[in-house]
Amino acid sequence: MTQDIVVLAAGKGSRMKSSLPKVLHRLANEPMVHRVLNVASCLSDSKLHLVVGHQGEVVEQSCQKFNANIVWQHNPQGTGDALRRASSSLNDNGATLTLYGDVPLIRKETLERMISLSSFNTLVLLTIVLDDPSGYGRIVRDELGRVIAIVEQKDANDDELAINEVNTGILLAPNAHLKRWLNALTNENVQNEYYLTDIIEMAAKEGVEIVTVSPEFEWEVSGVNDRVQLAALERVWQCRQSEAVMRNGATLMDPSRIDIRGSLSTGQDCVIDVNCVFDGDVDLGKGVHIGPNCILKNCSIADGTVIKANTMIEDSVVGECCEIGPFARLRPGTKLAKKAKIGNFVETKKTVIGEGSKVNHLSYIGDACLGSAVNVGAGTITCNYDGVNKSETLIGDNVFVGSNTSIVAPIEVQSGATIAAGSTITKTIKADQLAFGRAKQMNKDGWKRPTKREK
Numbered sequence: 001m002t003q004d005i006v007v008l009a010a011g012k013g014s015r016m017k018s019s020l021p022k023v024l025h026r027l028a029n030e031p032m033v034h035r036v037l038n039v040a041s042c043l044s045d046s047k048l049h050l051v052v053g054h055q056g057e058v059v060e061q062s063c064q065k066f067n068a069n070i071v072w073q074h075n076p077q078g079t080g081d082a083l084r085r086a087s088s089s090l091n092d093n094g095a096t097l098t099l100y101g102d103v104p105l106i107r108k109e110t111l112e113r114m115i116s117l118s119s120f121n122t123l124v125l126l127t128i129v130l131d132d133p134s135g136y137g138r139i140v141r142d143e144l145g146r147v148i149a150i151v152e153q154k155d156a157n158d159d160e161l162a163i164n165e166v167n168t169g170i171l172l173a174p175n176a177h178l179k180r181w182l183n184a185l186t187n188e189n190v191q192n193e194y195y196l197t198d199i200i201e202m203a204a205k206e207g208v209e210i211v212t213v214s215p216e217f218e219w220e221v222s223g224v225n226d227r228v229q230l231a232a233l234e235r236v237w238q239c240r241q242s243e244a245v246m247r248n249g250a251t252l253m254d255p256s257r258i259d260i261r262g263s264l265s266t267g268q269d270c271v272i273d274v275n276c277v278f279d280g281d282v283d284l285g286k287g288v289h290i291g292p293n294c295i296l297k298n299c300s301i302a303d304g305t306v307i308k309a310n311t312m313i314e315d316s317v318v319g320e321c322c323e324i325g326p327f328a329r330l331r332p333g334t335k336l337a338k339k340a341k342i343g344n345f346v347e348t349k350k351t352v353i354g355e356g357s358k359v360n361h362l363s364y365i366g367d368a369c370l371g372s373a374v375n376v377g378a379g380t381i382t383c384n385y386d387g388v389n390k391s392e393t394l395i396g397d398n399v400f401v402g403s404n405t406s407i408v409a410p411i412e413v414q415s416g417a418t419i420a421a422g423s424t425i426t427k428t429i430k431a432d433q434l435a436f437g438r439a440k441q442m443n444k445d446g447w448k449r450p451t452k453r454e455k
């Protein structure tokens with residue numbers, strides 16, 4: 001059966017007290033509704049619809065990459081009203097899965113289980129038993145245990161309030177029936193809203209089979225209404241991530257002090273010290289050690305490399321057995337061959353560093369390509385920018401760059417060359433040459449220092 005997936009994201013989310021629409025608040029650095037759309041996109045044979053209303057343009061803009069059919073719900077009047085507005089775009093022969101933009105951690109496996117039970121005459125409900133069911137719609141069953149209705153908290157009587165099986169909101173209904181049910185909804189209830197949940201009673205009365213599925217984890221169906229709940233769900237997610245990393249053979253010095261905002265893969269025996277943040281796709285090889293307070297974004301670090309405290313690495317590729325940091329910054333486009341060393345207060349950008357080459361102290365190396373076994377002395381700067389254009393620096397194998405050198409690009413320093421400390425290099429240095437690029441030192445005998453002028 002083909003699936004229409006409708007993601008509801010029209011609500012105001014006033015409890016967030018934010019100028020940003022609620023569904024765009026981020027969990028592990030990804031807007032909540034993106035997470036839902038991502039999971040939905042993984043389900044085969046399905047078409048995505050996104051219901052927007054409050055600040056709908058902003059939500060629509062942010063979700064462009066998912067190519068969902070945007071359905072507008074101006075002045076939202078309830079979940080049933082939201083789905084009804086999507087009704088005309090739903091495939092008559094399929095079924096519709098309803099998801100919520102503010103329930104960000106629903107898992108694909110759970111939805112697949114629901115889909116496997118779906119048929120033209122079956123409605124699948126995702127429910128969960130909670131110790132504290134308050135706030136949720138209650139699942140009402142008859143004496144044979146068949147679902148016969150969902151009653152919203154605000155409309156429930158005392159017996160119904162005592163039920164602790166609740167509606168997660170996520171449901172899958174066959175469209176042929178659904179469209180009819182949506183048309184029949186009324187808003188005769190305490191909130192004067194069109195409740196999607198009212199279709200359950202209609203289905204039961206018509207003898208449509210209602211089956212329930214429960215999520216494996218409670219957090220899959222936790223909704224976010226305010227920032228406190230968002231922070232709590234973030235922690236749940238982080239705990240889960242760090243647990244997965246440890247089970248996969250990495251050591252975390254403190255699993256409660258790591259943030260994985262994307263996907264982190266770790267080779268065997270990686271060790272990660274406290275307060276590291278991993279953003280985007282980060283890939284660590286075997287035995288990689290990461291010191292405290294490092295931030296790594298979209299990068300891969302090969303086997304045996306050691307990254308010391310307070311290092312930032314972004315959009316870079318690091319080879320085996322390198323040593324980086326403390327306090328190093330590898331900016332986008334940095335590539336280190338194996339055994340390279342980048343020391344403290346060194347910044348690199350769009351730079352290739354050859355095997356075993358060292359830039360150990362206080363340097364800026366940008367738009368450069370260094371061969372192997374190069375030694376760059378402390379305080380060396382590649383002057384890659386003339387105020388308008390960026391230019392490249394090429395340095396061959398075995399070059400020795402003395403301390404406090406400025407290398408003005410575009411320029412080439414050929415292999416085996418040596419640059420004297422304090423030089424400003426503006427011309428090509430040929431292989432094995434020694435270059436001085438500084439004024440000659442003069443020493444004056446008997447120099448009298450100036451004395452203080454009288455007033």
Ligand code: UD1
Binds near residue numbers: 223
């Ligand atoms: C809903 C369910 C309730 C369930 C709970 C689970 C109904 C009537 N009730 O209640 O049974 O236990 O979710 O969290 O369905 N939205 C729209 N347009 C609207 C109204 C809501 O897009 O007109 C969106 C909201 O942005 C939100 C979601 O639908 O993402 C849920 O709406 P909300 O008002 O929070 O529903 P609840 O009252 O929590």
Ligand code: CA
Binds near residue numbers: 223225
């Ligand atoms: Ca809610």
